Amino acid sequence: MKVLLDTNILLDVLLVREPHFEDSKAILTLVATESIQGYVTANSVLDTYYVARKNMTEIEACTAMRNLMDLVAIIAVEGRDCERALLLDHCDFEDAVLLCCGERAEMDVIVTRDAELQSTWHETLKVMTPGALQNLCTPSF
Numbered sequence: 001m002k003v004l005l006d007t008n009i010l011l012d013v014l015l016v017r018e019p020h021f022e023d024s025k026a027i028l029t030l031v032a033t034e035s036i037q038g039y040v041t042a043n044s045v046l047d048t049y050y051v052a053r054k055n056m057t058e059i060e061a062c063t064a065m066r067n068l069m070d071l072v073a074i075i076a077v078e079g080r081d082c083e084r085a086l087l088l089d090h091c092d093f094e095d096a097v098l099l100c101c102g103e104r105a106e107m108d109v110i111v112t113r114d115a116e117l118q119s120t121w122h123e124t125l126k127v128m129t130p131g132a133l134q135n136l137c138t139p140s141f
Contacts, residue, residue, distance in 0.1 A: 001036045001137070003027070004102040005072065006112035007044045009130060014052050014064050020113060023130035027111055030137055031071050038072040041101050043094075045074060075105045092117070099125065109133060 005027065011017060012024035031038030040048075045065070053061040077097060081104060085096035095117045102110050102125050109126045110117070111133050128136070 002107045003036045004039045004107040004110045007047050008113045010048045026134045027130045039075050040072050041075050043077050075101050
């Protein structure tokens, strides 16, 4: 399963943001164990570094980013994604760009805590919370 991670999931883990840390960490653990394939957009890498750097040293932020990039693949944000995002009936431009990138890269799921993005209906992409994806990927006995 190809999963596109929203920036908030990355920041939850890097900054140990409670009460979201455990659910978001579980998603990265699924990526690390190759239960799912994890992807992020290039702008998410930049945004994550920017926020991380405000909360840790340069060395810590760079180390965290290297560890993250060892886990996930990076999807480029193309001009056509931005142009198409402007045409979507979605009031949050960044979310619309994420949807367009996810669709172009043939993702199965976008994982986010963004309630507005979760309520978005999309033809080819599911949008789920970390907890919902974890439940989907973890066998119950």
